[in-house]
Amino acid sequence: MEGSSMTPDHPLFAGPTRLADIVFPGDANHHGTLFGGTGLAHMDKVAFIAASRHAHVDFVTASCERIDFEAPAMIGDIVELTGSVVRVGRKSLSVEVDMVAEGPITGERRHCSRGIFNMVAVGPRLAAIGGVLPPLTPAPTAPVDPALHSAMVEIVFPERTSHYGSLYGGHALAAMGKAAFIAASRHSRKTVVMAGTERVDFTNQIQNGEVVITLPRILATGRSSVRVEVQLWAENLHTDVRRQCGRGEFVMVAVDATHRPVPLAQ
Known part of the structure; x- marks a missing residue:
């Protein structure tokens, strides 16, 4: 089955x-905060995607300018990263990346880090566009839909593929579940857990080297549950070219310290 398409000017691809993502224990150091190397890897990933979206050629990271970690991201925090191309040369460009931590219950946001990543174009695709990167274009002035702040991007590396060479369904489900958790947490500002899924359909494969995007939307709110598409x-x-490859509905339930359901409004 063919998934629906999304045009380049869709708001999901406008601006940064x-x-x-979520800081899980495996991402943390012995202090219980996001390991600096993991934070740098997230920032570099965003820089790579931003650079590739700008020029549609292959890039490698040449250097990163001074990066200071101003505040920690704790286990359980949501981390939000934004990357914007700020300079374009003939064969290289620079991406500014910001990382912010957000408490899922309090909504408190802390600026954690900012850095400039210098990316160099490599491979035959640069020659195919004349050997020069496209110029920097003005950033859009329209406000970004707050719902898009929960959109998550990820790159499909070989270890996430099945023996068919496409994204393994279990990893796709995990990404969708994480997106549902972030959306429900921001909507309710409660501790939420997944209670179930109504239906998940996969309509197209996602290949090695492509970017996976999960886009959540709140469908309904009950006494203690949130339904997320x-x-x-x-x-x-x-x-x-961007195409829809799947859709699912997830039921997230607000719970207390003993994992018993609690009302969303108190």
């Missing part, structure tokens, strides 16, 4: 490249 999209970084 956005990534939202999550769309799964794929993006080919060498083109402007």
Whole structure:
């Protein structure tokens, strides 16, 4: 089955490249905060995607300018990263990346880090566009829909693929579940857990090297539950082609310290 398409001027692709994730214990150091190397990897990933979206060629990281960690991201925090191309040369460009931590219950946001990543174009695709990167274009002035702040981007590396060479379904489900958790947490400002899924359909494969985008949307709110729709999209970084590859509905329930349901409004 063919998934629906998304045009390059869709608001999801306007302005900075956005990534939202959760700090799990495996991402933390012995202090219980996000390990600096993991934070740098997130920032570099956003820089790579932003650069590739700008020029549709292959890039490698040449250097990163001074990066200071101003505040920690704690286990359980949502981390949101944004990357914007700020300079374009003939064969290289620079991406400014910001990382912010957000308490899922309090909504408190802390600016954690900012850095400039210098990316160099490599491979035959640069020659195919004349050997010079496209110029920097003005940033859009229209406000970004707050719902898009929960959009998550990820790159499909070989270890996440099945023996068919496409994204393994279990990893796709995990990404969609994480997106539902972030959306429900921001909507309710409660501790939420997944109670179930109504239905998940996969309509197209996502190939190695493509970007996975999960886009959540709140469908309904009950006494203690939140129903979240999550769309799964794929993006080919060498083109402007993006296609919907799946959709699912997830039921998230607010719980107390003993994991018993609690009302959303108190």
